[in-house]
Amino acid sequence: MAEFENQQGDAAQISREIAGKLVALGIDWNDQEEMRALAREALDFRGSSQKHFLATGEPVSRLKLELFGLIGLMLKTMEEGASFGGHIHGSEVWKAMARALWDEKPGSSAN
Secondary structure, three states: OHHHOOHHHHHHHHHHHHHHHHHHHOOOOOOHHHHHHHHHHHHHOOOOHHHHHHHHOOHHHHHHHHHHHHHHHHHHHHHHHHHOOOOOOOOHHHHHHHHHHHHHOOOOOOO
């Protein structure tokens, strides 16, 4: 029942969470190259890779795993908003992440 959800509020919360993970990972969301490298990694990530991330026990790996989950939520929120004729707007972090994902998406003109 996505039409009853507060997707704009969700976007704000997801944006804050993504920003926190980026800070913890030492990634500057204003650095397009860093963001595109992260976007490539997120787009290449598969569920089976999760075992590797969790098995290493490294904090960075867990942070990236959590970040990839947040990116998935971000994309799902945008998709649901669009399916009901709305556009979900997030923070500057949200926009930087979306731009990097779009640029790294297979078949995009930026590749």
